[in-house]
Amino acid sequence: MDTQLQELTQTETAKPGTSIQIFAPATVANVVCGFDVLGFAVNAPGDEVVMRVTDKPGISISKITGDNGRLPMDPAKNTVSVSVRHYLESIGRTDLGLDIELHKKMPIGSGLGSSSASTVAGLFAAKTLLDDQRDVAQLLPFAMKGEEMACGHGHADNVAPALMGGFVLIRSYEPLDVVRLPHPKDLWCAIVFPDVDVPTREARQIIRNKINMKDAVTQWGNVAGLVSGLFMNDIGLIGRSMKDVLVEPVRSMLIPGFYQMREQAMELGAVSFGISGSGPSVFAFTRDEQTAHNITHKLQQYLTGMKINSNAYVSTINDAGPRVI
Amino acid sequence: MDTQLQELTQTETAKPGTSIQIFAPATVANVVCGFDVLGFAVNAPGDEVVMRVTDKPGISISKITGDNGRLPMDPAKNTVSVSVRHYLESIGRTDLGLDIELHKKMPIGSGLGSSSASTVAGLFAAKTLLDDQRDVAQLLPFAMKGEEMACGHGHADNVAPALMGGFVLIRSYEPLDVVRLPHPKDLWCAIVFPDVDVPTREARQIIRNKINMKDAVTQWGNVAGLVSGLFMNDIGLIGRSMKDVLVEPVRSMLIPGFYQMREQAMELGAVSFGISGSGPSVFAFTRDEQTAHNITHKLQQYLTGMKINSNAYVSTINDAGPRVI
Structure with missing residues (x-):
C-alpha cells in the first residue's frame, strides 16, 4: 500500500x-x-x-x-x-x-x-x-x-x-x-441499528476460515450479479443477487430477531435485506422513500417489543463523500 | 430448472x-x-x-x-x-x-x-x-x-x-x-489447444472441495473487477482482475508448460492468460489481432518443441451465437 x-x-x-x-x-x-x-x-x-x-x-x-x-x-x-x-x-x-x-x-x-x-x-x-x-x-x-x-x-x-x-x-x-x-439513482436505503453489542473483532472471529467451494461459487455468482445489476440499473437483479450463504448465516446469530426482521422488511416490499458490515445494524434497499420509512418503523416497533433500543435512518446513496458544512 | x-x-x-x-x-x-x-x-x-x-x-x-x-x-x-x-x-x-x-x-x-x-x-x-x-x-x-x-x-x-x-x-x-x-469491442482472443488428454470429469475431481475464506474473497473481488471492467470497457481492469487463486493452481498441473506459456503470452503483450474451461486449451485476451497471432505462433512453436501437437484460433468475441450458414 x-x-x-x-x-x-x-x-x-x-x-x-x-x-x-x-x-x-x-x-x-x-x-x-x-x-x-x-x-x-x-x-x-x-x-x-x-x-x-x-x-x-x-x-x-x-x-x-x-x-x-x-x-x-x-x-x-x-x-x-x-x-x-x-x-x-x-x-x-x-x-x-x-x-x-x-x-x-x-x-x-x-x-x-x-x-x-x-x-x-x-x-x-x-x-x-x-x-x-x-x-x-x-x-x-x-x-x-x-x-x-x-x-x-x-x-x-x-x-x-x-x-x-x-x-x-x-x-x-x-x-x-x-x-x-454506478447505482440506480432511485435506490433507497433503510437502516436500523439495534442497540446490542457486536464488537467488530469478534464478529470477524466467528466466520469460518474454511468454506465449501460450492458455496463460494454461489457467492461469487451473486457478487457478479449485484455488480451487473448496479451497472444495468436493474433493481430486480440487484435484489436477487443480494444473498449471502457464507457470512450472514453465522453473523446473524449475534443479531436478535434477524430473520424475523428480514421477513418483515421483505413483506413490506424491500428489494433486499441484510447485515450492515459486521452488524448489528441491518439495512434494506427499497425502490422508494415511503417503503424505507415503513420498514424502519416496523423494525423499530419489533425491537421495542424485545426491549431493545434502536436508531433508524432513511437515505439515498451518498455520491459526494465528505463535504464542508 | x-x-x-x-x-x-x-x-x-x-x-x-x-x-x-x-x-x-x-x-x-x-x-x-x-x-x-x-x-x-x-x-x-x-x-x-x-x-x-x-x-x-x-x-x-x-x-x-x-x-x-x-x-x-x-x-x-x-x-x-x-x-x-x-x-x-x-x-x-x-x-x-x-x-x-x-x-x-x-x-x-x-x-x-x-x-x-x-x-x-x-x-x-x-x-x-x-x-x-x-x-x-x-x-x-x-x-x-x-x-x-x-x-x-x-x-x-x-x-x-x-x-x-x-x-x-x-x-x-x-x-x-x-x-x-457487455464487452470491449476491440478485445481479441488467442486460443491454443495442446493436444493432450484432460477429461472434464477428472479436471473437476482434482479441485478441492474446501477452500480458504481468504482465497474466496480474493476470487470474488476479481470476479467483481472483471464484470466491472466489461461494463466500463476498461481492458486494464479486465486484465488485472483475471487472476485465479483457487482452480488454476490445481488444473494447470494437467497442462504441460502452462506457466511458461503464460509468461510468453504476457511478454508478447497479452492482457490476460488462463485455462479455457477445464483445459487443456489456454487463451489470452489481447488488444489487437496481430498480438493474438504473435501469441498463438509462439505458443505453438513452444508446444512443438515439447512434441505436442496443437491447434490455434484467433477471433473476436462472438456476439451472435448460432447462425444459419
Whole structure:
C-alpha cells in the first residue's frame, strides 16, 4: 500500500486560526454478498469534525462529543488524529499545528463504519485546509491506517465509500485497487441499528476460515450479479443477487430477531435485506422513500417489543463523500 | 430448472425435405476467475449441424464427421439428439421427424465447449426449422440436458454463451438466472489447444472441495473487477482482475508448460492468460489481432518443441451465437 505522496509545496494555505467543519458519511460494508469487497455511503447518519489550524506544530484533540466517553482523547491513540498524522508526514507538513473537535453523530460499534466516518472527516478537513488538490482517493491509504488501529485490520470497505462516496468495489488489497461503481439513482436505503453489542473483532472471529467451494461459487455468482445489476440499473437483479450463504448465516446469530426482521422488511416490499458490515445494524434497499420509512418503523416497533433500543435512518446513496458544512 | 415451454401451435412449418445448416460457436468457460459462472463465445472454432425434416417421426443421426469415431451415432446417447428430443417433447412436437448430420469442426475434449457447440447448433436448427419465435435463451434448459449427459453436470457456462453469444454470467442455477454482459469491442482472443488428454470429469475431481475464506474473497473481488471492467470497457481492469487463486493452481498441473506459456503470452503483450474451461486449451485476451497471432505462433512453436501437437484460433468475441450458414 502506497502511503507516500508527493510533498505539498504551497505554504500560503492553512494559516493559524483558519478552521473548517466537515461531514463524512456512514457506510454499509459487505452489502450482503460482497464480504470484504463492497461498500456504499449513505446521506445519513455521519460524523462531523471541526479542524482548526494552530500555531503550535502537532495534532491535538480538544473535544469529542456524542461518544459517551468511549473514544480516546490522546492524539496517539485516536484513529482520526493518527490518520491525519500519517497524511501530514507523507506530504512533508509535520510543521503544521492542527486541533481536532470530533462530533460523533452516529452510534459507535454499530456496523455503519463509525470510525471510518470520523477518520475520513478528519482527513478531508486537513486536505481542504491545506488546499491539497489531489484526488480524494489518494487519502485512502491514510484512512486505512486508522481502520487498522480501530479494528486490527486495514480494511477499505468502509473508508473507501466514505471517502469517495457512492458504491465502491475493493478489487484487491495488494496492490490496492478500488473501483467506483454506478447505482440506480432511485435506490433507497433503510437502516436500523439495534442497540446490542457486536464488537467488530469478534464478529470477524466467528466466520469460518474454511468454506465449501460450492458455496463460494454461489457467492461469487451473486457478487457478479449485484455488480451487473448496479451497472444495468436493474433493481430486480440487484435484489436477487443480494444473498449471502457464507457470512450472514453465522453473523446473524449475534443479531436478535434477524430473520424475523428480514421477513418483515421483505413483506413490506424491500428489494433486499441484510447485515450492515459486521452488524448489528441491518439495512434494506427499497425502490422508494415511503417503503424505507415503513420498514424502519416496523423494525423499530419489533425491537421495542424485545426491549431493545434502536436508531433508524432513511437515505439515498451518498455520491459526494465528505463535504464542508 | 424449467424445461416446460408452451406448445408450438403452428404446423405449417417443418415440411419433410426442408433442411438447414447451422454453425454454433466454441466457448471459453470460467474466464480465469469466474469458475462455473462466466463464459464467452468466440467466432472460431465452432461446430456445424445439418438438420433435415423427414416424414418418419423421431430423431435420427445419419452422419458424424470430424470426431474420429468418438461420438455415439445412437440418438439416445448423443447430446445433440437428446437435447433436441427434450425440446420437441416440451413444445409437443414429437410427431416431427428430424435427421441430424453433425460436423465437428473443433477438437473434442479441448475445454472449448465442444459438446455445447454441437448441442446448441442442433437446438437452433430445430427452432429455426419450426419457425419458433421464442427468445433463444429459452432453449438453455434443453442445452443443459445435453451438458448433463456429456459431463455429468448440467453446467451452463459453455451452453449459455454458445446459445446467446457474447459474454454471459450464470448468476444462479436454482433458479436459473443468466445475465448477458457487455464487452470491449476491440478485445481479441488467442486460443491454443495442446493436444493432450484432460477429461472434464477428472479436471473437476482434482479441485478441492474446501477452500480458504481468504482465497474466496480474493476470487470474488476479481470476479467483481472483471464484470466491472466489461461494463466500463476498461481492458486494464479486465486484465488485472483475471487472476485465479483457487482452480488454476490445481488444473494447470494437467497442462504441460502452462506457466511458461503464460509468461510468453504476457511478454508478447497479452492482457490476460488462463485455462479455457477445464483445459487443456489456454487463451489470452489481447488488444489487437496481430498480438493474438504473435501469441498463438509462439505458443505453438513452444508446444512443438515439447512434441505436442496443437491447434490455434484467433477471433473476436462472438456476439451472435448460432447462425444459419
